[in-house]
Amino acid sequence: MFGEEIRATKMTRRVCSFMAAVLLVPAFMWAPGRASASSTVTDVVLKGQEMVTSGVILKNYVSVITRGTTTARTTVRVLDINMDSPYAFLDVMSGEGGTITTTDSVRDMVKATGAVAGINGDVYSTSSSTEKSPIGGVISQGTILTSPTFISGMYSFAITNDNKPIIDLLTFEGSITAADGVSAFKLSGVNTNYYITEPNKANSMVDTMQMYTSAWASTSRGAGSSTTGGTIEVLVRNGVVEQISPLGQPLLMTPPVDGYILRAHGKAAAFVTNYLMVGDPITADARIVAAGADQTYSSANIKTMIGGHTILISDGKVSAFSRDISGVSGSSYRARTAIGYSKDEKHVFLVTADKATGSDGMSLAELQQVLIKLGAWKAINMDGGGSTQLVSRPLGQTNIQLTNVTENGNERQVVNGIGVYTSAPKGEPLGLAISGQDTVLLNEKVQYKITGYDTYYNPLIIDQNEVNWSSSSPLGTFQGGELMVTAKGTMTLVATVGNAVQEKTIKVAGRDDIASMTIIPTHTVLMNGTEIGLSVRVVLKNGKERVLPAKSFAWRTLGFGGQVSGDVLKVTQAGTQGGVLIADYDGFRTIQALSSGASKLIADFSTVDVAVSSAAYPEGELTANAAIINGLSGLAADNQATLLQYDMTLGTLGMVTKAAYLKFGLDPNGIAIEGQPQALSLNIMGDNSLNMLRAEIVDAAGTVKRIALAERIDWTGWKTIKADLTAQGLVYPISLNRIYVANPAEGQDERLAMGAIGIDDISFQYKIAAPAAPRNKVVLTLGKKEVLINGVKASLGTAPAPFTNKEGRTMVPVRFVTQALGGTIEWNQASQKVGVLRGTQLADMWVNQKTMIVDGKAVVSDAAPVLMGGTTMIPLRILSEYFQWKISYNPITKTVTLE
Structure with missing residues (x-):
C-alpha cells in the first residue's frame, strides 16, 4: 500500500x-x-x-x-x-x-x-x-x-460489455429522488470511506448523501469524519423507505441484500427530513462515467472495473x-x-x-x-x-x-x-508433464508428480497412485514419487499413465557441474556447547543456484571437536587455536575458518544489570517506554528481562525514519565493552511488526556503527539473535550504546506502528587468537634438487627438480613446497587428486586436469599438474595466483623464492 x-x-x-x-x-x-x-x-x-x-x-x-x-x-x-x-x-x-x-x-x-x-x-x-x-x-x-x-489523478482500469479494455479517469454521478418524483438530492458515493476531496479539500461526509449496499460488510459508515452528530440514516428495501434513524443515531446494522442504507449529513439530512417518509417509494440513480467530455462510456456498458x-x-x-x-x-x-x-x-x-x-x-x-x-x-x-x-x-x-x-x-x-477466469469446457487430453527439479544433487530427496492438461490447458485429474515410474539409469531409488539420488550422471525419468507416457531428463550434478560452494554459518566463533547453523550455497556452472541443507554434504572438522547433525554443527571441544570446517560434495570441497572464542555476559537484568532508559525519534512526536519485568512472556518468574514498548502512530507518514531506543548506561556513548569482541548475541522477544532491529555501537574513533540484528522482526516469542561484528571495521575498544526498533521512511506503511519487544541475555563473543601459520622461506633452483628452507640447506630427495615445461610454466613438487611452507598434503590414488591445506586455504588438484578447486571455487589453470616418478608437480603460478603466496624469480641464478 x-x-x-x-x-x-x-x-x-x-x-x-x-x-x-x-x-x-x-x-x-x-x-x-x-x-x-x-x-x-x-x-x-x-x-x-x-x-x-x-x-x-x-x-x-x-x-x-x-x-x-x-x-x-x-x-x-x-x-x-x-x-x-x-x-x-x-x-x-x-x-x-x-x-x-x-x-x-x-x-x-x-x-x-x-x-x-x-x-x-x-x-x-x-x-x-x-x-x-x-x-x-x-x-x-x-x-x-x-x-x-x-x-485527483486516480486512474481506473475497466472492461466494456463488448470486451474492450479501458484505462481512464472515471467519476461518479448519482441522485436520490423523493416520492413526488421532483425533489432530488445529489448522491455523492456508493460504499466509500471518509476522505478529503480534491482539489477543494472538503470532508467527503459533510453535507453529502452516501449509499451503502450489502457489499459494505460493516455496521459503521463514515467513521473518522466527525459527522455522526449531524447524520441521519435511511433504510431502504426494494425501493421503499423502511426506517429513518433519529438525528445523530445511525442504524446499527449492515446494509440488506434487498436494499441499501443512505447516510445523510447536514444539507442531505435536511432533505431527508423534508422529503422522505417511512413507506415512501424512492428512486436511486447511481452511475460511473468518464471524467472527460471526449468519452461517453459509463457503468451501463462496463462489466468490470477496478481503481488504480x-x-x-x-x-x-x-x-x-x-x-x-x-x-x-x-x-x-x-x-x-x-x-x-x-x-x-x-x-x-x-x-x-x-x-x-x-x-x-x-x-x-x-x-x-x-x-x-x-x-x-x-x-x-x-x-x-x-x-x-x-x-x-x-x-x-x-x-x-x-x-x-x-x-x-x-x-x-x-x-x-x-x-x-476461464469458462472453457472439458477438453480432450493434450499433454502430460512431470513436475520437479531437473537438476539434482547426490543424496538429495526430490519429489516428482505427474500432471496433465487438456486442449484448453486446464488440468486433468490424475491419480498419482496409478502412475508407473521408471528410469533409464539406476542412479537412485524411486518410491511414491520421491527420488533419492545415489549416483552421478543423466537419467530419463519415465511416467506412464494408461497409454500415455511422459519423460523428463534429470541431471545429477557432480563435481564438474559446480562453479562454487560456500558454507553459510550462522556465526564463526567456537565455544564449548554452542551450536552453529549450517547451510551451503551451491552455484552450478549452468547458472542455477541452490542453498542446500548441511545434510547434503560430507563434513570434516580440523582443529576442534564437533559433529554436524542435521543442519547444525554441535561444538564439543572448541580448543584455543581455532579451526576449519570442510564441506565435501563429490570431491568438490570448500572451507570455512572458525575461531575459538569465549563469551562475556553484559546484561541479563537479573544477575548482571545495567542502567537502561528509553527514547524515541522524532523526539516529542513518538513514544517509547522501557521497563524491567519478571517472567516476561514465558520466562521463569524470577527471570528479569527488559520490555521496550513503542508507539509510532503519530507524526507524518513516510517522511522520516521512526525509531524506539533502549539506551544503555549513563554515558552518551553507552557502556564500555572490553577487548575486541567478534560477535554480539542476545535474546529477543519479537512482536511480528516487520520493523527492523538494530544495535548501535560507538567505536574508539567515535564512529557510530549500526549493526543489523534482524531485517524484519517477523516472529513472536523468544529467539536468540547473533550478529557478526568482524565486517564492521570497528576501531577497538567499543561501547554498546543502544538497541532499537527502526521503522524507515520508505515502506513505512508495510510495518506495525505499535508494538513491544523483549530484550534479555546480552553477551559478546571474543576470538581467542590462533597461532599464526609458519612464515617459512623456501628457495628452489631450476634443475637442481638442493633447496634452502629458512636459510638451511635441504634436498628434494626423490622428488624431481623444478623445471620449465613446454608452455613455459615453472613446475615444482607440490608436497615438498607445501610442507616446507607449513601446510599439509592429501593424496588420493584412485582419483589422482592432491589436496593442499595450509591454515584456512584449501585446494584440490587432479593430475592432467587444468580445472582445480581453490577455496570453494572452480578455476582453470593454463597448465595441469603432472605426475613424475610418484611426485605431483604443479605450476608455480597456482601458488601465487590462487594462494597469494609471495613468489619471486631471479633469472640470473634461476632461483625461485617462496614465502
Whole structure:
C-alpha cells in the first residue's frame, strides 16, 4: 500500500491512510510530478512462459536496468490475457466473503472465486479510524460495488460489455429522488470511506448523501469524519423507505441484500427530513462515467472495473504522472504492480515486478520503460510494495501457487484484486508433464508428480497412485514419487499413465557441474556447547543456484571437536587455536575458518544489570517506554528481562525514519565493552511488526556503527539473535550504546506502528587468537634438487627438480613446497587428486586436469599438474595466483623464492 495507506491498531499491522496523508501533506506535495530519469532499462529478457488456461499465458522476464555505474536485474512477471479468447475473462476479486470492507490474500481470493490466476489491485485505506476499503471504484459483473472517490489523478482500469479494455479517469454521478418524483438530492458515493476531496479539500461526509449496499460488510459508515452528530440514516428495501434513524443515531446494522442504507449529513439530512417518509417509494440513480467530455462510456456498458493510481503509459509513450508519486515510494526501488493493454486492445497485461533476494525492484520511471518494452499502449500503477502478489495455477495442476516473491516474505491481505477466469469446457487430453527439479544433487530427496492438461490447458485429474515410474539409469531409488539420488550422471525419468507416457531428463550434478560452494554459518566463533547453523550455497556452472541443507554434504572438522547433525554443527571441544570446517560434495570441497572464542555476559537484568532508559525519534512526536519485568512472556518468574514498548502512530507518514531506543548506561556513548569482541548475541522477544532491529555501537574513533540484528522482526516469542561484528571495521575498544526498533521512511506503511519487544541475555563473543601459520622461506633452483628452507640447506630427495615445461610454466613438487611452507598434503590414488591445506586455504588438484578447486571455487589453470616418478608437480603460478603466496624469480641464478 506504500505511503498512501496506513495500517495500525494496537499490536496489529497499521499504515497511514491515504486520506490522512492528504490532510497531513501540504497541497504542493500532491501536484503531478515525475520521477528522476537517472536509470535506463536496457533490456527485458523473456526467460520462459507457460499456458495458464486457453487464452492466458504467464510470461517470466528479467529486466536489465542501468543505474549510474551499476546494473540491476529485476524479475518481471506478466499474465497476458487474449481478449479475443471465447473462454478467458477478467473480473474484480474482493476481500473475504466478496465484501469490500474486508481483506484477504490474493491467493485466497483466487481460490474463493474459482479464478485460475490473479494479481493484487487498488490502493486502499487501512486506517484504524476507517473501514478497509478501496480508494477507487469497483464494478463486478456489471454491478457497482464502490464508486470512485473525488481524488485527483486516480486512474481506473475497466472492461466494456463488448470486451474492450479501458484505462481512464472515471467519476461518479448519482441522485436520490423523493416520492413526488421532483425533489432530488445529489448522491455523492456508493460504499466509500471518509476522505478529503480534491482539489477543494472538503470532508467527503459533510453535507453529502452516501449509499451503502450489502457489499459494505460493516455496521459503521463514515467513521473518522466527525459527522455522526449531524447524520441521519435511511433504510431502504426494494425501493421503499423502511426506517429513518433519529438525528445523530445511525442504524446499527449492515446494509440488506434487498436494499441499501443512505447516510445523510447536514444539507442531505435536511432533505431527508423534508422529503422522505417511512413507506415512501424512492428512486436511486447511481452511475460511473468518464471524467472527460471526449468519452461517453459509463457503468451501463462496463462489466468490470477496478481503481488504480497514476497513469504510467498513454498511447504507447511514457506519461507524466497524474498525481504525486512520493506516497507510493515512486522514486524508490520497490515491488510494483501494474495493469496495461496493447494498442489493438486484444491483450491485457497484468504485471508484477519483484523486490526480493535476486530481484532489485524498480522505480515507477523504470516500470514505465519496462511496460513499453512489453508492448503496453496504455497502463496504470496499482498498489505495490508489500501488497504486490501474482498467483497462478501451474500448467496441469489444480492448486493455486504464489508465483512472484513478495517484498516482505508474506502474502499480505488486501482489499481487492483482478482475477483471471476461464469458462472453457472439458477438453480432450493434450499433454502430460512431470513436475520437479531437473537438476539434482547426490543424496538429495526430490519429489516428482505427474500432471496433465487438456486442449484448453486446464488440468486433468490424475491419480498419482496409478502412475508407473521408471528410469533409464539406476542412479537412485524411486518410491511414491520421491527420488533419492545415489549416483552421478543423466537419467530419463519415465511416467506412464494408461497409454500415455511422459519423460523428463534429470541431471545429477557432480563435481564438474559446480562453479562454487560456500558454507553459510550462522556465526564463526567456537565455544564449548554452542551450536552453529549450517547451510551451503551451491552455484552450478549452468547458472542455477541452490542453498542446500548441511545434510547434503560430507563434513570434516580440523582443529576442534564437533559433529554436524542435521543442519547444525554441535561444538564439543572448541580448543584455543581455532579451526576449519570442510564441506565435501563429490570431491568438490570448500572451507570455512572458525575461531575459538569465549563469551562475556553484559546484561541479563537479573544477575548482571545495567542502567537502561528509553527514547524515541522524532523526539516529542513518538513514544517509547522501557521497563524491567519478571517472567516476561514465558520466562521463569524470577527471570528479569527488559520490555521496550513503542508507539509510532503519530507524526507524518513516510517522511522520516521512526525509531524506539533502549539506551544503555549513563554515558552518551553507552557502556564500555572490553577487548575486541567478534560477535554480539542476545535474546529477543519479537512482536511480528516487520520493523527492523538494530544495535548501535560507538567505536574508539567515535564512529557510530549500526549493526543489523534482524531485517524484519517477523516472529513472536523468544529467539536468540547473533550478529557478526568482524565486517564492521570497528576501531577497538567499543561501547554498546543502544538497541532499537527502526521503522524507515520508505515502506513505512508495510510495518506495525505499535508494538513491544523483549530484550534479555546480552553477551559478546571474543576470538581467542590462533597461532599464526609458519612464515617459512623456501628457495628452489631450476634443475637442481638442493633447496634452502629458512636459510638451511635441504634436498628434494626423490622428488624431481623444478623445471620449465613446454608452455613455459615453472613446475615444482607440490608436497615438498607445501610442507616446507607449513601446510599439509592429501593424496588420493584412485582419483589422482592432491589436496593442499595450509591454515584456512584449501585446494584440490587432479593430475592432467587444468580445472582445480581453490577455496570453494572452480578455476582453470593454463597448465595441469603432472605426475613424475610418484611426485605431483604443479605450476608455480597456482601458488601465487590462487594462494597469494609471495613468489619471486631471479633469472640470473634461476632461483625461485617462496614465502
